[in-house]
Amino acid sequence: MADKTPSSTGLRGMSAGSTALCTVGKDGSGLTYRGYDIHDLAEHARFEEVAYLLLKGTLPTQDELDAYVATLKTLRGLPDALKTVLEQLPADTHPMDVMRTGCSVLGNLETEASFGEQQAHSDRMLAAFPSIINYWYRFSHEGVRIDTETDDDSVGGHFLHLLHGKPASELHARAMNVSLILYAEHEFNASTFTARVCASTLSDIHSCVTGAIGSLRGPLHGGANEAAMDMIENWQTPEEAEHEILGMLSRGDKIMGFGHAIYRESDPRNAIIKQWSKKLAEDVGDSVLYPVSERVEAVMWREKKLFCNADFFHASAYHFMGIPTKLFTPIFVCSRLTGWCAHVAEQRGNNRIIRPSADYVGPEKRDWVPMEQRG
């Protein structure tokens, strides 16, 4: 029988299925993708290699990786009908809504006709998502129609190239590579679970991903990197940051970018992205945002034993690369897409419709009240 204590609210601590894709918080604070430790992946792998690992099941050989990268490059162009839709979306549209619509429209134009096509559609979305968000962003904010077919070797480099209109520096391409690896997969998080629930009805891949984007949008999940940036950019010194954080805590506010549903002491992705944030801060000569972020981290641990999750230092890292805050969560989408699609394939491979029960807390059975007797 299901545990009905309050600690099970939000299905916390309950297994909702099995996966061969990822472990979160096993052996302390670890994170692995198909058995490979996140530290090794972040240090040695290219994001495209990690995408291949998640989507196709094994690390690629050099030839397989070269062929995969070449294939992704051919899939960056957008259909005219999709560009027309993106051009209708105003500049003040939430970029995650743009991603959601872009994915859905792609699914109308290039529908998954059978599950045998899943790999091809996953690769297509991996290549096209940076094009979708940047096509809309540059058109709605700068009035330019960009060519989305670049020759960049990496998804991260492609993203930055489209955004800034010039190839990314090596430092920025490397930082994006690590960021995309860190965000790629995380077991049964809310957006992935959304994708799996949708897949369990035998729906199409674009519906699964569209739903997942909607779940990632919220500030308790992927939207936290933007919310963290909106918070820390207000503070000019570590002292001011400490004062404001203490005030927020005393009012019972949530501090975005801190805490986790599974990890208890640390999120292993934080130390990695924090290092990159430091490197990028030195590169731009920052003397405000990084020290402010470090102070917030120290105060949160001292006061509440709450640690930074993957999102907190992503905020400053992305900011130092000149990425507008509103595009932070869409970058998460461009990466997590790989995990979502791998989970959809896994769900389809051993499917039973996901349909839990609920504890009814409403009124007892009662008599129908005719209209004239109400009020």
Ligand SMILES: CC(=O)SCCNC(=O)CCNC(=O)[C@H](O)C(C)(C)COP(=O)(O)OP(=O)(O)OC[C@H]1O[C@@H](n2cnc3c(N)ncnc32)[C@H](O)[C@@H]1OP(=O)(O)O
């Ligand atoms: C990539 C990602 O999606 S990572 C997550 C990104 N989200 C955020 O950064 C949003 C801020 N964090 C949070 O809201 C939460 O920590 C979540 C949503 C990540 C996890 O939620 P839960 O599993 O419910 O957290 P948990 O059970 O550990 O909370 C324990 C206590 O710490 C508090 N707490 C948790 N996170 C925070 C926070 N960021 N700021 C202040 N207090 C917090 C909770 O309110 C709770 O207090 P209570 O017992 O008095 O109610």
Ligand SMILES: O=C([O-])CC(=O)C(=O)O
């Ligand atoms: O696992 C979670 O609940 C949230 C998270 O960190 C992620 O999706 O990367």
